[in-house]
Amino acid sequence: MAFTLSLLALAAPAGAVTNPWRHTRPLNIAHQGGEDEFPSNTMYAFKRALAGGADMLELDVGVTKDGQVVVRHDTTLDRTTNGTGTIASHTLAQIRKLDAGYWYSPTGDHYSHDKPASAYPYRGIATGKKRPPKGFTADDFKVPTLAEVLRAFPHTPTNVEIKGRTPAEDISEYLTNARALARELKGLRRRDVIVVSFKQQAVDLFHQLVPQLPLAPGIDGAANFLLSNTSPGDGVLVFQLPITYLFNGSMLDVTTAANVARAHAAGYAWQNWFGDTDPDTPATWRKLISWCVDGVMTSRPLAFESFLRRTPSPAACRKRP
Numbered sequence: 173m174a175f176t177l178s179l180l181a182l183a184a185p186a187g188a189v190t191n192p193w194r195h196t197r198p199l200n201i202a203h204q205g206g207e208d209e210f211p212s213n214t215m216y217a218f219k220r221a222l223a224g225g226a227d228m229l230e231l232d233v234g235v236t237k238d239g240q241v242v243v244r245h246d247t248t249l250d251r252t253t254n255g256t257g258t259i260a261s262h263t264l265a266q267i268r269k270l271d272a273g274y275w276y277s278p279t280g281d282h283y284s285h286d287k288p289a290s291a292y293p294y295r296g297i298a299t300g301k302k303r304p305p306k307g308f309t310a311d312d313f314k315v316p317t318l319a320e321v322l323r324a325f326p327h328t329p330t331n332v333e334i335k336g337r338t339p340a341e342d343i344s345e346y347l348t349n350a351r352a353l354a355r356e357l358k359g360l361r362r363r364d365v366i367v368v369s370f371k372q373q374a375v376d377l378f379h380q381l382v383p384q385l386p387l388a389p390g391i392d393g394a395a396n397f398l399l400s401n402t403s404p405g406d407g408v409l410v411f412q413l414p415i416t417y418l419f420n421g422s423m424l425d426v427t428t429a430a431n432v433a434r435a436h437a438a439g440y441a442w443q444n445w446f447g448d449t450d451p452d453t454p455a456t457w458r459k460l461i462s463w464c465v466d467g468v469m470t471s472r473p474l475a476f477e478s479f480l481r482r483t484p485s486p487a488a489c490r491k492r493p
Contacts, residue, residue: 193410193441196490199467200477202226204245208471211273211294212252213243216312225477228329230469233318234259235352241318271298273313334369346374354381379407388412411435414447429463443467454479464489
């Protein structure tokens with residue numbers, strides 16, 4: 173779609189010339205701490221990913237029955253822990269008793285519940301039934317709080333996604349979680365924490381409550397920029413998008429060299445996550461690097477770091493607008 177410089181100017185963020193999220197070498201962003209290589213969203217995963225070269229952490233948050241912000245991808249506990257039910261129906265004390273490495277297997281379908289017990293090497297560490305690996309503790313395999321993660325990694329850029337129930341007609345949990353996250357981060361002096369959500373209403377509400385932290389837009393904000401050349405929302409510095417997106421039965425090409433260049437020209441950074449149709453593999457990584465993206469949210473941060481060391485960014489990516 174054609175666009176004009178005047179329209180792009182309307183969408184440019186404040187301080188665009190010095191956007192700190194622009195990177196010639198794309199950031200190695202450990203998605204859920206690297207959920208294919210380690211148990212999802214655990215302190216063990218975060219520590220291993222950073223030790224292996226990851227530049228940034230990506231994590232998701234939900235809110236407990238007693239209003240505590242915990243780090244989990246799903247709104248329920250069943251898929252990755254030995255618990256059942258929603259996060260919102262449990263207190264923090266109840267969730268802290270769970271084993272967050274219970275269903276992780278390093279091979280095949282990493283969170284399948286159909287494998288023999290021997291396939292889950294971290295099962296039982298959180299509950300004291302098995303000794304942790306050297307240099308780690310049982311707590312590293314429990315469900316962490318967001319405060320715990322931010323304390324442990326005070327100098328590590330961190331992406332925080334507000335989760336909630338997904339039906340389009342019900343965004344109440346997203347908004348509840350946005351308010352709880354705002355209470356958690358209101359006094360944060362760091363500016364290397366990005367907040368995002370699929371629901372633009374949650375992003376906008378968080379920005380109203382904590383305007384100093386940078387944002388990535390929800391689906392609506394990203395569509396405003398990409399389809400209408402209008403602002404993706406106040407406080408936005410980074411786009412975080414898939415390569416392709418299935419919408420009303422049609423597969424849309426979201427991340428392209430042209431769209432990344434458009435975002436850069438308007439002063440935004442561009443980071444990618446992987447949907448079901450885009451494999452998190454070297455062939456895809458090579459394509460993203462050729463398009464000059466600023467960060468890759470990978471489930472395989474160790475493998476991606478090895479790839480980055482062998483794959484320099486194209487010269488064109490070093491010529492910043």
